[in-house]
Amino acid sequence: MTSRMSTHRYGRLLPAFLVAVAVTGQAVAQTKIVAPRNGYPVSEDVKLGREASDEVRKELPMLNDNRVDDWVADVGASLVRAIPAEFQHPEFHYTFTVVNQKEINAFALPGGPMYLNRGMIEAAHSEGEVAGVMAHEISHVALRHGTAQATKGQGAAIGGAVGQILGGIIGGGLGQILSTGSQIGAGLKLMQYSREFESQADILGAQILARAGYDPREMANMFKTIERESGGGGPQWMSSHPNPGNRYNAITAEAQNLRIQGRANTGQFQTIQARLGDMSPALTAEQIAKGQKTGNGTGTVRTGNRRVQVDPPSNSYRVRNPMDFLRVSVPSNWDEVDARDGVTYAPAGAFFNDNGSTAFTHGIQFGVAQGSGNLQRDTQRLLNAFAQSNPNLRQQTSLQRDNVGGRTGYTTVLSNVSEVTGQRERIALSTTQMRDGNLLYVVGVAPQTESQTYDATFRKVRQSVQIRD
Numbered sequence: 001m002t003s004r005m006s007t008h009r010y011g012r013l014l015p016a017f018l019v020a021v022a023v024t025g026q027a028v029a030q031t032k033i034v035a036p037r038n039g040y041p042v043s044e045d046v047k048l049g050r051e052a053s054d055e056v057r058k059e060l061p062m063l064n065d066n067r068v069d070d071w072v073a074d075v076g077a078s079l080v081r082a083i084p085a086e087f088q089h090p091e092f093h094y095t096f097t098v099v100n101q102k103e104i105n106a107f108a109l110p111g112g113p114m115y116l117n118r119g120m121i122e123a124a125h126s127e128g129e130v131a132g133v134m135a136h137e138i139s140h141v142a143l144r145h146g147t148a149q150a151t152k153g154q155g156a157a158i159g160g161a162v163g164q165i166l167g168g169i170i171g172g173g174l175g176q177i178l179s180t181g182s183q184i185g186a187g188l189k190l191m192q193y194s195r196e197f198e199s200q201a202d203i204l205g206a207q208i209l210a211r212a213g214y215d216p217r218e219m220a221n222m223f224k225t226i227e228r229e230s231g232g233g234g235p236q237w238m239s240s241h242p243n244p245g246n247r248y249n250a251i252t253a254e255a256q257n258l259r260i261q262g263r264a265n266t267g268q269f270q271t272i273q274a275r276l277g278d279m280s281p282a283l284t285a286e287q288i289a290k291g292q293k294t295g296n297g298t299g300t301v302r303t304g305n306r307r308v309q310v311d312p313p314s315n316s317y318r319v320r321n322p323m324d325f326l327r328v329s330v331p332s333n334w335d336e337v338d339a340r341d342g343v344t345y346a347p348a349g350a351f352f353n354d355n356g357s358t359a360f361t362h363g364i365q366f367g368v369a370q371g372s373g374n375l376q377r378d379t380q381r382l383l384n385a386f387a388q389s390n391p392n393l394r395q396q397t398s399l400q401r402d403n404v405g406g407r408t409g410y411t412t413v414l415s416n417v418s419e420v421t422g423q424r425e426r427i428a429l430s431t432t433q434m435r436d437g438n439l440l441y442v443v444g445v446a447p448q449t450e451s452q453t454y455d456a457t458f459r460k461v462r463q464s465v466q467i468r469d
Helices: 002-006 042-059 066-081 118-123 127-142 145-152 158-177 195-212 217-228 236-240 247-255 269-277 285-293 375-389 448-464
Strands: 018-022 029-033 095-099 106-108 113-117 300-303 306-309 317-323 326-331 334-338 343-347 351-354 357-360 363-369 400-404 407-417 424-433 439-447
Touching (some): 042 113, 042 145, 042 448, 066 095, 066 118, 066 127, 066 195, 066 269, 113 118, 118 127, 118 269, 145 195, 317 343, 317 363, 326 343, 326 363, 326 448, 375 424, 400 424
Antiparallel strands (some): 317 326, 334 343, 343 363, 351 357, 363 439, 400 407, 407 424, 424 439
């Protein structure tokens, strides 16, 4: 790869779709971008992206932190508004989600869904560098590079090309994680964008950055950071985004021809990085893959030599009375189990009782703790008590106001390492105050890899709570 990169004559011979044109009223030239030939309708981009996004959310652990996701969405929105009119597709819906993964990576799917690894944000030195990677990915979407790549080798129906298209967009990074049982993984071919498409995304990305108010040179700086982090095998991002040759100099040269329009920086970058630094470490690709191989991402619990299938929560609910004063609705395939610390509802195979020590990998628990009448202080005291008996417990979000049983409450998200599986789990804790001053708490537990499914279930259970004390 090194020899090919060193002989690439980027500045001497431009591909057909990169043509320098004079900008009216300016003494500089901005590169004109022409989208590559595409044999597929725009609706196929939307369909492919939607299907792939559903699978990605099943396979990868989302960070699920509103503050971080909102910041990334704000940056992304400013970039989307800066896409040149000729590459705007009203059918596309751009979304921006952070994956709780350590490796430096980001990928965008046809039609607009983008996933940005937490490791990418943590490796950056500024908001502009993060925006640079996002602008590059947005350019791939806007120019429809996924289906254009499939067009080059057209001959099979679009359905047969799904694996190839997704492979080209997601690259070796996600393919390394997706198991052969995955719908994407089963048909995944490790394609990568052509160097021509990478050049095009670099240049259009630089132009989008300038139009949005960011310095395009920050994109070049971020790519240098990615290359420095390459080590032996290279970061995931490089595996699906090959260097078209002299990338840094080409972007810097383009930046000299662009006028930065305003200033888009949100001023939140350092706060976001500090927030991420206070969380438990992000999962590595190896940890995520291991979680899938042991079944923890697909509803299977493995502990020692024991392997138990855990069914997903039912869509039908039934009313239960965990305590005399409490009425809730839980999935109909969850049974009440005898737990020492409270009343727990869990699916078959998710509850463990070992010599009086109980634990559950999936499910929800209701309990009452002694309180002082101050909801916030009592909730923090409960968190401290949980942390004492769970050394790997980390609070991922601050206490957020919530409605629990029609009363003021708090909800926070925690992470822990399951004592049953040894894998990362996600915990949703909600509290509210009872009339006698004690604390009612609701604890939902699920493996990190299944959090998307269970978050929705825990929300429904919380909304069903009725308190009659």
